[in-house]
Amino acid sequence: MIKYIGSKRALLGQILAAVGAVAPPGARVLDLFSGTARVSHALKQAGYQVTANDHNAYAHVLGTCYVQADAERWAEPARRILEELDRLPPAPGWFTETYCVQSRFFHPDNGGRVEAIREAIARLGAEPELEAVLLTALLEAADRVDSTAGLQMAYMKRWARRAENPLKLRLPALLPRPAAGACRALCGEAEEVAAEVACDLAYLDPPYNQHSYLRNYHVWETLVRWDQPAVYGVAMKRADCRSRLSAFNSKRGIGPALARTVAALRCPTLVVSFNDEGYLDRAALEAMLAPRGHVQVIAIPHGRYVGAKIGIHNPRGEKVGTVGKLTNIEYLFVASERPLALPQVAA
Numbered sequence: 001m002i003k004y005i006g007s008k009r010a011l012l013g014q015i016l017a018a019v020g021a022v023a024p025p026g027a028r029v030l031d032l033f034s035g036t037a038r039v040s041h042a043l044k045q046a047g048y049q050v051t052a053n054d055h056n057a058y059a060h061v062l063g064t065c066y067v068q069a070d071a072e073r074w075a076e077p078a079r080r081i082l083e084e085l086d087r088l089p090p091a092p093g094w095f096t097e098t099y100c101v102q103s104r105f106f107h108p109d110n111g112g113r114v115e116a117i118r119e120a121i122a123r124l125g126a127e128p129e130l131e132a133v134l135l136t137a138l139l140e141a142a143d144r145v146d147s148t149a150g151l152q153m154a155y156m157k158r159w160a161r162r163a164e165n166p167l168k169l170r171l172p173a174l175l176p177r178p179a180a181g182a183c184r185a186l187c188g189e190a191e192e193v194a195a196e197v198a199c200d201l202a203y204l205d206p207p208y209n210q211h212s213y214l215r216n217y218h219v220w221e222t223l224v225r226w227d228q229p230a231v232y233g234v235a236m237k238r239a240d241c242r243s244r245l246s247a248f249n250s251k252r253g254i255g256p257a258l259a260r261t262v263a264a265l266r267c268p269t270l271v272v273s274f275n276d277e278g279y280l281d282r283a284a285l286e287a288m289l290a291p292r293g294h295v296q297v298i299a300i301p302h303g304r305y306v307g308a309k310i311g312i313h314n315p316r317g318e319k320v321g322t323v324g325k326l327t328n329i330e331y332l333f334v335a336s337e338r339p340l341a342l343p344q345v346a347a
């Protein structure tokens with residue numbers, strides 16, 4: 001899966017243990033801010049009937065591939081098509097010029113191949129689940145040969161070593177439909193989806209701070225939308241990064257937005273991820289969740305995101321500073337109507 005700031009890859013075990021302590025496999029789980037869909041994928045694998053939601057188009061594609069699309073339906077046709085797409089010759093055009101020449105997110109050799117494959121996927125006009133599997137394969141292949149420190153606000157001054165590797169498509173790890181029934185992926189605003197989807201448990205992993213996911217992953221949004229947007233700045237960000245804002249990225253907005261979302265949810269149990277570096281502290285979150293019943297907190301010491309280790313870079317990819325702190329605390333807040341015996345990871 002793609003490199004993603006705030007991804008819960010390293011916390012999957014703890015999240016599954018917390019969910020498992022409150023809801024048995026087969027329960028309906030809503031992952032309201034699904035991002036890479038890793039958590040939803042792990043929940044589907046564990047037998048939950050999952051609804052994944054995220055308001056960005058690239059994350060909706062990842063959710064459709066990893067949550068909604070079932071392996072028994074799509075793995076074989078997707079594998080055959082990916083083999084053909086992987087043989088296409090490069091076809092450089094707008095994407096290569098924008099992200100490989102005017103900026104340097106990918107080597108032009110790979111940019112031309114991304115472009116040929118993306119055009120071919122558009123021409124196929126495949127059913128949405130199959131298209132999402134093909135797009136996810138392309139996105140992940142491009143991510144493996146990108147030339148960034150994991151965020152698309154900047155690119156490396158010199159090509160990252162992996163950028164010179166040839167792009168290679170792989171079939172994403174699709175899962176069979178769980179016995180509990182079909183899973184699905186939505187592309188909505190968290191607050192609205194919270195009010196619409198009834199479930200047994202909701203998992204909330206909102207943004208923690210001012211950094212917009214659309215800005216950080218604007219190339220993925222463009223690769224999925226394939227809309228040749230107007231772009232601005234050294235990093236060639238999509239013009240709509242300026243207008244498509246999330247209340248969860250604002251210091252003043254996040255508290256009220258999260259409180260409204262929590263109040264709107266139609267489920268008895270919530271699991272909320274947050275860390276000790278976000279706009280809201282532990283006490284504020286405990287107070288916000290208190291009306292939902294008993295609140296318990298699991299605190300997990302955790303290494304910070306890769307960018308913290310690589311250092312601070314300016315938009316030209318030049319290192320301009322280092323980050324002092326290399327660990328933080330990831331919290332899992334569990335709010336339920338009755339007290340529960342939860343796995344204790346750390347105090």
Ligand SMILES: C[S@@+](CC[C@H](N)C(=O)[O-])C[C@H]1O[C@@H](n2cnc3c(N)ncnc32)[C@H](O)[C@@H]1O
Nearest residue numbers: 006007008033034035036055189190205213246
């Ligand atoms: C911390 S990340 C989630 C990471 C995810 N759990 C994972 O493991 O990959 C937060 C996600 O919230 C999404 N998001 C931000 N504001 C949103 C909103 N108002 N409604 C729905 N999704 C939103 C972002 O696109 C981002 O993918």
